[in-house]
Amino acid sequence: MFIISLLSGLLMLNTPLSEIERGGSHSVVSDNVLSIEGVVKTPSGDPVAYANVAVVGTVKGSFTDSDGTFQLFNLADGTYELSISAVGFKSINQRVVVSQSRTEKLEITFEETGVEMPQFSLFANRDRIFSKVPGSVSFLDKSEIKSLKPISGNEVLRRMPGVHVVDEEGLGMRVNIGIRGLDPDRSRSVLVLEDGVPVALAPYGEPELYYSPAIDRMAGIEVLKGSGQLLYGPQTIGGVVNYITPNPPQEEEGSVRIQGGQGGFYSGLVNYGNTFGNTGLQVNLLRKGAENVGPTEFKITDFNTKFLFSLNEKSELGLKLGVYNELSNPKTGILSTISI
Structure with a gap:
């Protein structure tokens, strides 16, 4: 018994691996019955790769290979509706009659269509003071400010990246703004503007901010950090904050x-x-x-x-x-x- 088992093991080891793999794959494939196969093309005859092919009303589906072909297996006899879709093409629905006695072969031609992309406004449709200035610009418009329902401007400024705001009395009457780690006390390192005009009473000699524009009447706020801030006056080492009125x-x-x-x-x-x-x-x-x-x-x-x-x-x-x-x-x- 020991010799027979050993010889059997040696015979299996001498069997080429490719034959073992073919035998295994053959047993798997034999369990699947090819019901539908087809190819998806463009109007010019080029294959459409990675198009979705779904059997409506079932969980079965597939997608096309790089040559535009697809296969569907193990569908019972009956009439089915296929939904074929791909980006850049008009979706197609096609009825197919499936019979176990034969494989249904399809050739589907897509109709090209334009892809509608949503419109994005990355900055704004109105040319404002910082729209053509180099540097990092942040902007909050009237709708965003309204959604915050702020009691003070500090709540809005905290939404800006890189801006540090320190409360003094909790109501934003004396705003203390620091940008990129600079001392926020009295906003002395930041130039604060309202419609492009400095807010500080003496921006060159005494830049400390003892008056802050009320956020209640603003239509937007811009914050500029970068080399472009040098264009707008003194005390811009930290950046520029511009309040915009409607x-x-x-x-x-x-x-x-x-x-x-x-x-x-x-x-x-x-x-x-x-x-x-x-x-x-x-x-x-x-x-x-x-x-x-x-x-x-x-x-x-x-x-x-x-x-x-x-x-x-x-x-x-x-x-x-x-x-x-x-x-x-x-x-x-x-x-x-x-x-x-």
């Missing part, structure tokens, strides 16, 4: 927004805008205050008017007037008054 609308518009909260907090904003001939007008009045938000008590009146004169198709002249009055005791507990 332009006058083409048709008459008006809105009223009121907010309230704990500690006697309230905020009311009234907007009106219209265009008369070649002159656009945007007016807004903001009243904001609180009696006891932490240690903070304040009252703010912020009135702004923006005119836009259309000189010709390529030129516009803008004029902006603003009055800001604040009575507050942020941080120190001593009442202070700011009027601009």
Whole structure:
């Protein structure tokens, strides 16, 4: 018995591996019955590779090889609907009658169609102050700001990559901005603009920021980090932050927004805008205050008017007037008054 077993083992070892593999694959293939085979081509006769071929109403399907051919196995007799699809071509549905006595052979020709891609606005459709400047630019528009429902501008600035904001009184009246690791105290290393105009009262001699534009009336915020920041004035070593106010609308518009909260907090904003001939007008009045938000008590009146004169198709002249009055005791507990 031992000798017979040994000889049998030697005979198996002498059998070529290719024959063993062919025998194994033959036994697997014999279990599958080829029901449908076909080729998918373009109108010019070129094969369509990796097209999806699905049998509607079943879990069976396949995809075409590099030569455009496909095969479907083990379908019971009956009528089936094939769905053939590929990127760049119009999908095709075709009925096929399957019989075990024969293999159904198909030749399918696709009809080319254009691929509709969704539209993306990577920056904006309006040419703004930083649109052609080298460097890293971040932008939040009015819809994004509105979705945040911010109480202060700090909540919006924190959405910008690389921007560090430190709260002082929790309501954003004194914004402290640091970009790329620089000291955020009073935003002295960052140039803060409103519609391209420096916000600091003395940007060359005293760049510290004691007044911050109210986020309530803004239509967007831009942040520039890079070599292009040198174009916009002093104190740009950290970067540039530009608050954008809305332009006058083409048709008459008006809105009223009121907010309230704990500690006697309230905020009311009234907007009106219209265009008369070649002159656009945007007016807004903001009243904001609180009696006891932490240690903070304040009252703010912020009135702004923006005119836009259309000189010709390529030129516009803008004029902006603003009055800001604040009575507050942020941080120190001593009442202070700011009027601009």
